[in-house]
Amino acid sequence: MTGNGTILWEAGTERRAAANLTRFIAQAGRRHGPGIAPGVAPAIDDYPALYDWSIRDPAAFWRLVWDFCGVLGEPGEGPWLDNPAAMPGARWFPRARLNFAENLLRFDDDELAIIARCERDLDSETRYTYRDLRRLVAQAAAALSATGVAPGDRVAGYLPNIPETIIAMLAATSLGAIWTSCSPDFGTDGVCDRFGQIEPKVLFIAGAYCYAGKRYSYLNRVREVLRRIPAIEKVVVIPYLADELALDDLGKAVAWNDFLPADPPPLTFTRLPFDHPLYILYSSGTTGAPKCIVHGAGGTLLQHLKELILHTDIKRDDRLFYFTTCGWMMWNWLASGLATGATVVLYDGSPFFPRARRLFDFADEVGISVFGTSAKSIAAWQKAGVEPKVTHRLDRLRTILSTGSPLLPEQFDYVYEKVKSDVCLSSISGGTDIVSCFALGNPLLPVRRGELQCRGLGMKVEIRDDDGRVVTGQCGELTCALPFPSMPVGFWNDPGGEKYRAAYFERFPGIWAQGDFAELTPSGGVIIYGRSDATLNPGGVRIGTAEIYRQVEAIDEVTDSVCVGQDIDGDQRVILFVRLRDGLTLDETLIDTIRRRIRANTTPRHVPALILQIADIPRTLSGKVSELAVRDVIHGRTVRNVHSLANPEALDLFRDRPELKVT
Numbered sequence: 001m002t003g004n005g006t007i008l009w010e011a012g013t014e015r016r017a018a019a020n021l022t023r024f025i026a027q028a029g030r031r032h033g034p035g036i037a038p039g040v041a042p043a044i045d046d047y048p049a050l051y052d053w054s055i056r057d058p059a060a061f062w063r064l065v066w067d068f069c070g071v072l073g074e075p076g077e078g079p080w081l082d083n084p085a086a087m088p089g090a091r092w093f094p095r096a097r098l099n100f101a102e103n104l105l106r107f108d109d110d111e112l113a114i115i116a117r118c119e120r121d122l123d124s125e126t127r128y129t130y131r132d133l134r135r136l137v138a139q140a141a142a143a144l145s146a147t148g149v150a151p152g153d154r155v156a157g158y159l160p161n162i163p164e165t166i167i168a169m170l171a172a173t174s175l176g177a178i179w180t181s182c183s184p185d186f187g188t189d190g191v192c193d194r195f196g197q198i199e200p201k202v203l204f205i206a207g208a209y210c211y212a213g214k215r216y217s218y219l220n221r222v223r224e225v226l227r228r229i230p231a232i233e234k235v236v237v238i239p240y241l242a243d244e245l246a247l248d249d250l251g252k253a254v255a256w257n258d259f260l261p262a263d264p265p266p267l268t269f270t271r272l273p274f275d276h277p278l279y280i281l282y283s284s285g286t287t288g289a290p291k292c293i294v295h296g297a298g299g300t301l302l303q304h305l306k307e308l309i310l311h312t313d314i315k316r317d318d319r320l321f322y323f324t325t326c327g328w329m330m331w332n333w334l335a336s337g338l339a340t341g342a343t344v345v346l347y348d349g350s351p352f353f354p355r356a357r358r359l360f361d362f363a364d365e366v367g368i369s370v371f372g373t374s375a376k377s378i379a380a381w382q383k384a385g386v387e388p389k390v391t392h393r394l395d396r397l398r399t400i401l402s403t404g405s406p407l408l409p410e411q412f413d414y415v416y417e418k419v420k421s422d423v424c425l426s427s428i429s430g431g432t433d434i435v436s437c438f439a440l441g442n443p444l445l446p447v448r449r450g451e452l453q454c455r456g457l458g459m460k461v462e463i464r465d466d467d468g469r470v471v472t473g474q475c476g477e478l479t480c481a482l483p484f485p486s487m488p489v490g491f492w493n494d495p496g497g498e499k500y501r502a503a504y505f506e507r508f509p510g511i512w513a514q515g516d517f518a519e520l521t522p523s524g525g526v527i528i529y530g531r532s533d534a535t536l537n538p539g540g541v542r543i544g545t546a547e548i549y550r551q552v553e554a555i556d557e558v559t560d561s562v563c564v565g566q567d568i569d570g571d572q573r574v575i576l577f578v579r580l581r582d583g584l585t586l587d588e589t590l591i592d593t594i595r596r597r598i599r600a601n602t603t604p605r606h607v608p609a610l611i612l613q614i615a616d617i618p619r620t621l622s623g624k625v626s627e628l629a630v631r632d633v634i635h636g637r638t639v640r641n642v643h644s645l646a647n648p649e650a651l652d653l654f655r656d657r658p659e660l661k662v663t
Helices: 015-020 021-034 045-057 056-069 099-106 131-145 163-174 188-198 219-228 299-313 329-340 358-366 375-384 409-419 498-504 544-552 588-601 629-635 648-654
Strands: 007-009 112-117 122-130 153-157 178-182 200-208 209-211 214-216 234-238 253-254 277-282 292-296 319-322 345-349 370-376 399-403 422-428 429-431 436-440 462-466 478-482 512-522 525-533 558-570 571-581 610-613
Touching: 007 409, 007 422, 015 021, 021 056, 021 299, 045 056, 099 163, 099 299, 099 329, 112 131, 112 163, 112 358, 122 131, 122 558, 131 163, 153 163, 153 188, 163 200, 163 329, 163 345, 178 188, 188 219, 188 292, 200 219, 219 436, 277 299, 277 329, 299 329, 299 436, 319 329, 319 358, 329 345, 345 358, 370 375, 370 429, 375 409, 399 409, 409 422, 409 498, 429 544, 436 525, 462 498, 462 512, 498 512, 498 610, 525 544, 544 558, 544 571, 544 588, 558 629, 571 588, 588 610, 629 648
Parallel strands: 112 345, 153 178, 153 200, 178 277, 200 234, 234 253, 319 345, 319 370, 370 399, 399 422, 571 610
Antiparallel strands: 112 122, 209 214, 277 292, 429 436, 462 478, 478 512, 512 525, 558 571
């Protein structure tokens, strides 16, 4: 097995020459180098020089992104950044006017815009050209306008990952309305905790959804949502997977086909200021009511174009896929792929039904070239013995993206040994907070084992120790020291900005703290260790939980785990809960195996004081292990907003465990 930091892939000469980023570097050099900072910076002729320039002159960099990516709209007169030293408080493109949907619908031709498939009917799919998509958005926009939707109104989707979700979003944002969404597996309280705060005027739902071979109707949940959120004036029901729709007793409901006018007026776009609200996304809510994070249209668009076109190298002939739900920010990121003219590929259902290799079958059948997934799925394929290199062609696949949790070094090995050896494996990391990434892939840089390839252009990402000093080669807090366009406009119902500042700027005043534990490597790569607020601290030594998970997940008997710190005698001890394969019992032999592996591959400080068997582990609705909720339970504290959990009943398994009693 290769060591961490070992180069696993490098782009060939032809791929480097054809990369969008190569053209961008040349354009930056012609426009701004080499004399931009004599004696300080070299010519802008490679990625390190480009990154250095992008954080030294961010206004000029983002203006070049606007031009290079062909943003539709008026940038206005400069300067492109007002109040650049304020963090928060800087304002990008203060005199610009644009519309997000106009940019995603810039093409009007017969190239494929969307391919969509559902697990319930694996042999059929929906295909829309860009011309089809514009026609459908025109119909939906006309219907929303007739309903009274205007700039600033909220339009919500409680929907599966289907084409109509994207159509509804584009229709709403073409009018200047604000889009927000939850996936249909959210419970009533989870939806009301989110939509109840922002009071949408129109709600889009589906007749049903499916997962792992089962069909689920959620109309009863919708009825309760309508009762609890009276601001919703109309419900549009998409006939997805539903044989019959009970519309009459919903009162405010109309069927999708009846909602859309047959002969709408031509599609128009309302151009608004750069920071006009576009999306409302939500924090996980494990430490309180979900925060309603408001993202601006211009910042989201510029950041996504930079990440898709420059960092992911998306071109018109690509087929871009990310396995996601509409409750995760990767859905928003995926939808922005339309602005590149590529084909956006949607999949609704379980990625492991009816077999573990289903998504690789899909990749072959559709010709996916950029394949997005999660570290959790990669680990599951590895454990299931899936070997696409043997069973699949994957002829068009050239890039694999992974996010959601740290991608472990062994999972890098698995991708190159068992999936495909000539792909660019880009682990990416950002968050709902910025609806984008701090660190991500790069078509010009090598892929190193266990590392994200680079910091994002225009993002002054620095790692800080507890005293706020910038460090390299050691773990610390992931921070960003300069403003960037996709910072939130603010939080909903936070007019003074107190909650916003407390969320990101309390730890290091004037500097964004993401809440991740990370390391910047000497090569310029990034290692993500997990959430810093879930970091363990036994004996004053800071330990990221991902370092322990990496070892535990390699043990065949273990299917899942959660690791937390328990306060005891002024210190902290590490508690590891493991879920085992069906029929297995945790005995001293297995405990010893786990401890020996952790000790051998990390440090003695990483070895848990207790290893306990558990039947289930709580996860958020977006699939993340809820370490904070487990930590609160074992300390006897109230878990706030358990409605953010997909399986809150699992918390009862951690209560009053005699092994955890502190004497």
